């Protein structure tokens with residue numbers, strides 16, 4: 109069996125390497141463009157078109173290689189240009205607009221001038237151009253899960269195989285299922301779906317479940333409204349996930365697989381479906397994988413967008429065509445899952461970690477990260493940081509390193525206030541926790557959670573109460589309604605928070621928030637209800653003074669809650685002739701006073717802040733203030749001296 | 754007018770009936786069927802829900818119950834120019850709700866609704882995947898990054914002016930503005946002159 113296995117694999121590998129060789133050895137420049145959703149959203153399609161058109165116009169030959177996302181969302185569209193004839197190493201360009209693309213084609217590809225002012229860095233260390241490897245964002249990351257993301261074409265299985273893809277599968281098939289499970293168990297891998305359940309244990313339980321009609325489900329529901337690493341992974345390297353699934357199916361003895369991916373991720377759906385088809389064509393899926401007698405069929409199920417369907421029992425309900433409502437566990441899905449049969453459910457990132465572990469061994473994996481949480485974690489860091497995007501770091505790195513070194517810290521010299529980790533189920537941590545190492549247990553201890561891996565950095569201008577209200581608004585809408593406390597309790601929590609952010613809070617409210625939160629935690633069946641109060645509880649614990657300011661002084665320290673803030677125009681600073689604020693106001697709340705200076709009609713103002721942004725920096729006349737009562741009252745004159753409406 | 758709508762509904766009904774034959778009468782197919790209908794016709798009409806219930810031989814309320822449970826399904830036709838405002842975490846922190854409010858105000862409709870002339874609809878979405886450009890709105894499938902309330906009017910106006918020029922039925926709403934010198938090209942605004950990010954911290 110092993111002989112044919114090797115023969116079949118080597119034949120595919122050879123073909124992949126042949127194709128890679130042709131690509132590499134074709135003379136002329138190579139242009140790698142990141143084309144995952146984030147790249148496309150920033151205009152990568154137009155950029156690609158601009159390259160193609162300008163190449164054609166100038167009669168130049170170059171190969172365009174579309175790749176996935178390398179996680180540097182702040183820099184999209186990202187383009188890497190290899191132009192060996194110019195004598196320069198491969199260069200990383202950021203924010204390549206169509207105009208820049210045309211310019212680079214002309215000046216770099218044709219004339220050999222890399223335009224240093226647009227260069228972000230060279231991809232490799234060299235003497236001529238500072239390398240990106242010298243930036244913390246690049247050299248402090250440790251990539252296992254996303255190692256190939258942004259380097260290979262997700263639409264081409266051979267690109268993955270040329271990088272060593274599917275060789276872990278061959279290794280797995282050479283061992284017994286029990287040995288594979290033992291390797292995963294020894295690696296200490298914990299599920300990346302949020303709860304951190306040991307993957308080896310889960311597989312062991314599934315293996316021991318009776319029957320051969322088992323299913324492996326890849327959970328790509330990713331419901332957190334601000335996290336997108338699962339999608340990026342599926343869009344940038346779907347085959348690594350499929351390889352992990354096949355290994356899992358082999359280990360537990362499953363014949364069916366399913367990728368549960370949101371319908372809102374059309375590109376991910378398309379690329380996974382295509383990847384499955386390609387894998388089947390080369391006999392990496394389907395009947396008799398790689399010439400063995402192992403069978404596996406994988407299909408794609410499109411989730412219809414419900415946060416709770418990320419929960420494993422709800423996910424199963426939804427595949428069965430029902431409302432996605434969680435069920436009581438036990439029985440766990442590994443005993444009785446899809447259609448009552450044993451089902452292993454793993455997160456996308458968990459499955460993508462499997463091939464590297466089998467390739468390099470449990471020992472190697474354990475050497476990364478911390479003792480209790482080996483390996484790496486992927487976060488989508490957004491909010492008030494200079495370089496937002498996807499970051500993969502070894503577990504155990506501190507929040508400070510992640511936020512201030514790797515992601516570049518807070519822009520505009522603002523002060524750090526808090527970081528929200530784990531999305532709607534996570535918590536808000538203040539500055540004191542910046543030295544907390546990032547791993548499952550430390551975060552849980554601090555009151556936050558690994559959760560989805562969403563991370564929002566907040567500066568002094570963000571209101572913690574408002575962010576808690578935001579997450580609660582989300583969980584309240586997404587509660588499936590099965591448990592009373594989750595359904596109605598969250599509604600009341602939200603109601604109290606809404607009142608507080610509107611300045612209608614009373615002192616008793618804070619006590620109510622705490623009590624109700626505890627009740628919701630205790631009275632809910634699934635993780636949604638059990639964790640929904642986390643954002644409120646942690647912010648209450650660490651930012652009590654902000655709540656107090658809202659309740660007692662009717663003041664919003666972050667000046668975000670709109671009912672509690674006001675804008676006014678400082679008449680001493682306003683330059684009388686300038687009409688910019690009036691021009692940009694969406695509700696014509698700005699009027700001219702008697703001496704033609706401007707003022708804001710508080711009864712019309714919707715507090716969008718547009719005038720504050722628009723007012724020329726020389727004047728800086730628009731002032732934001734909380735509580736709103738502090739804004740001076742200026743009456744609108746009866747007969748406007750000049751009408752500009 | 755009524756006749757035209759009736760004819761359209763009749764055509765939709767026929768199309769749904771014929772595509773349903775591809776699906777086994779199996780409860781597990783309910784969500785894929787609803788997805789297929791929505792993909793072909795952009796929304797689930799009461800008639801579509803009834804037809805599916807009959808096909809799968811389950812009560813109408815069951816189909817309705819499942820369809821309303823999930824965020825993906827919509828029950829009224831979207832506008833010809835759908836506007837989706839991102840209210841993901843990053844966009845919320847950068848005041849995405851103000852953008853949504855501005856669209857609602859300018860169009861005179863609420864989130865989830867369609868203007869009477871079926872020209873525009875406004876929806877909220879969670880994370881479009883370009884948080885670095887927050888706040889974000891997607892107008893006619895084009896991502897508009899770094900939105901500002903003052904860009905809202907311009908975006909709507911451009912579409913209306915384009916329509917007027919190409920003779921499409923008028924806007925039907927009374928929004929007017931003096932700022933008509935707007936550029937009428939709907940290019941992504943992502944390349945606007947925001948200072949490029951710096952390497953390392955400031």
Ligand SMILES: Cc1cc2nc3c(=O)[nH]c(=O)nc-3n(C[C@H](O)[C@H](O)[C@H](O)COP(=O)(O)O)c2cc1C
Nearest residue numbers: 299300301327330331418419420454455458635636
């Ligand atoms: C409300 C809720 C939402 C969840 N959403 C997801 C999700 O989007 N993706 C995911 O992989 N796991 C999610 N989970 C966790 C899953 O229930 C399950 O633990 C996980 O998929 C197991 O995979 P793992 O062992 O690889 O972590 C969610 C759990 C809850 C309670």
Ligand code: FES
Nearest residue numbers: 839841844881884
């Ligand atoms: S939160 Fe709006 S694009 Fe991510």
